[in-house]
Amino acid sequence: MSKNDSISMSVIRRLPRYYRFLSELDEQGVERISSTRLAEIMRATASQVRQDLNCFGGFGQQGYGYSVSQLRREIQHILGLDNQYKAILIGAGNFGTAVALHLNFGNLGFELIGCFETDKNKVGETLGNILVRSEEEMERFCENNHVDAAFLFIPRQNVESTLDRLYRMGIKNYWNFSHYDITARYPDAVVENVHLSDNLMTLCYRMTNKSD
Amino acid sequence: MSKNDSISMSVIRRLPRYYRFLSELDEQGVERISSTRLAEIMRATASQVRQDLNCFGGFGQQGYGYSVSQLRREIQHILGLDNQYKAILIGAGNFGTAVALHLNFGNLGFELIGCFETDKNKVGETLGNILVRSEEEMERFCENNHVDAAFLFIPRQNVESTLDRLYRMGIKNYWNFSHYDITARYPDAVVENVHLSDNLMTLCYRMTNKSD
DNA sequence: TAGATTGTTAATCGATTAACAATC
DNA sequence: TAGATTGTTAATCGATTAACAATC
Numbered sequence: 218m219s220k221n222d223s224i225s226m227s228v229i230r231r232l233p234r235y236y237r238f239l240s241e242l243d244e245q246g247v248e249r250i251s252s253t254r255l256a257e258i259m260r261a262t263a264s265q266v267r268q269d270l271n272c273f274g275g276f277g278q279q280g281y282g283y284s285v286s287q288l289r290r291e292i293q294h295i296l297g298l299d300n301q302y303k304a305i306l307i308g309a310g311n312f313g314t315a316v317a318l319h320l321n322f323g324n325l326g327f328e329l330i331g332c333f334e335t336d337k338n339k340v341g342e343t344l345g346n347i348l349v350r351s352e353e354e355m356e357r358f359c360e361n362n363h364v365d366a367a368f369l370f371i372p373r374q375n376v377e378s379t380l381d382r383l384y385r386m387g388i389k390n391y392w393n394f395s396h397y398d399i400t401a402r403y404p405d406a407v408v409e410n411v412h413l414s415d416n417l418m419t420l421c422y423r424m425t426n427k428s429d
Numbered sequence: 430m431s432k433n434d435s436i437s438m439s440v441i442r443r444l445p446r447y448y449r450f451l452s453e454l455d456e457q458g459v460e461r462i463s464s465t466r467l468a469e470i471m472r473a474t475a476s477q478v479r480q481d482l483n484c485f486g487g488f489g490q491q492g493y494g495y496s497v498s499q500l501r502r503e504i505q506h507i508l509g510l511d512n513q514y515k516a517i518l519i520g521a522g523n524f525g526t527a528v529a530l531h532l533n534f535g536n537l538g539f540e541l542i543g544c545f546e547t548d549k550n551k552v553g554e555t556l557g558n559i560l561v562r563s564e565e566e567m568e569r570f571c572e573n574n575h576v577d578a579a580f581l582f583i584p585r586q587n588v589e590s591t592l593d594r595l596y597r598m599g600i601k602n603y604w605n606f607s608h609y610d611i612t613a614r615y616p617d618a619v620v621e622n623v624h625l626s627d628n629l630m631t632l633c634y635r636m637t638n639k640s641d
Numbered sequence: 642t643a644g645a646t647t648g649t650t651a652a653t654c655g656a657t658t659a660a661c662a663a664t665c
Numbered sequence: 666t667a668g669a670t671t672g673t674t675a676a677t678c679g680a681t682t683a684a685c686a687a688t689c
Contacts, residue, residue: 233626
């Protein structure tokens with residue numbers, strides 16, 4: 218709230234990290250923490266911690282530090298994790314299945330309400346408590362259920378047609394695991410990309426150029 | 430080579446992206462490209478393209494631009510993708526399986542030579558052409574086979590003990606999908622982390638704070 | 642009160658963009 | 666040669682760090 222005049226992406230991408238560390242401290246029963254100590258644990262600087270947090274409000278108290286549980290809740294709220302955004306998952310292959318089963322969407326601001334797949338052999342199975350539906354039923358499902366976001370676990374060459382169908386249904390938030398550039402086609406879409414192969418190439422670079 | 434005095438991480442993390450776009454152009458039969466055009470396609474600035482590439486050498490030609498196939502090969506080499514680093518995968522759950530089956534390691538500088546799993550029911554199965562071995566066999570395997578890197582698809586709480594065993598065998602390069610902080614324990618390890626839940630939280634933030 | 646630690650402003654550092662001379 | 670486009674230096678912009686007055 219309040220001080221919200223466009224937070225930089227650098228800060229935003231650090232928020233989940235703060236949230237993780239604070240959750241852990243909270244679980245350990247730590248009640249308060251100073252920016253200096255938190256920075257130590259997170260391998261950052263105290264300045265950065267204070268600057269980052271102050272983008273969103275003055276959560277600390279001079280001479281005391283920050284209340285771990287309160288700060289955790291604040292960041293949880295800032296991230297929007299107390300939402301229950303309705304999401305559908307497209308592509309129930311190994312990857313989609315892995316994500317559907319392993320991520321705790323409820324703690325991440327989402328609720329997985331549907332799953333769609335082209336492979337007829339998989340249709341009818343369940344992923345956790347979610348029925349795998351035929352990809353053809355996507356439109357009907359989206360008409361009958363409010364859908365906020367789509368998680369795309371489909372091959373690059375299939376993304377465009379699926380994306381067009383989803384966008385036409387009004388879905389504009391995407392978690393994308395392919396190398397298809399969604400933002401180029403729909404500039405107003407909110408897209409987070411996961412590029413595993415880019416990440417692995419970076420590992421390769423760093424192994425190859427270790428002395429740097 | 431030559432100009433290699435510590436390239437910034439910002440540049441390094443853009444290299445896989447250059448590589449992807451150049452590979453695509455190359456496949457399309459495009460022979461040459463200017464920094465201006467490449468920047469257009471990649472949604473960057475021509476300045477950045479030229480600055481980035483010049484960290485590694487003068488690959489272009491004034492008045493002409495860059496040879497797509499040559500530049501692609503140069504970056505491939507800079508990234509070290511022509512290596513065949515021997516990698517083992519630990520944890521053949523949904524995630525590990527998905528990655529083992531879907532990523533084309535040969536094009537990414539790696540060769541997957543082994544796979545280990547605690548679940549006895551999975552031991553003996555194959556992932557593609559890789560046998561799933563019992564996690565107990567890890568040491569023996571590493572003694573008999575040169576291993577450059579480990580891909581860790583195991584739960585956070587199991588990472589430390591497995592990591593200790595791997596590090597003791599001399600493996601110091603890790604692709605890590607958990608939230609365990611490998612670098613904190615072994616500062617000389619090369620680690621690339623994939624934090625899917627952080628990424629999803631960022632999507633959540635952006636959905637929640639769209640007006641920013 | 643004295644000590645600790647924040648919130649915030651100022652200084653530094655690094656990364657991106659602009660400009661242009663060099664040159665194919 | 667003239668036109669195009671690089672490689673590279675200089676200018677700008679943004680992000681990180683340092684410093685310190687405010688204050689619990």
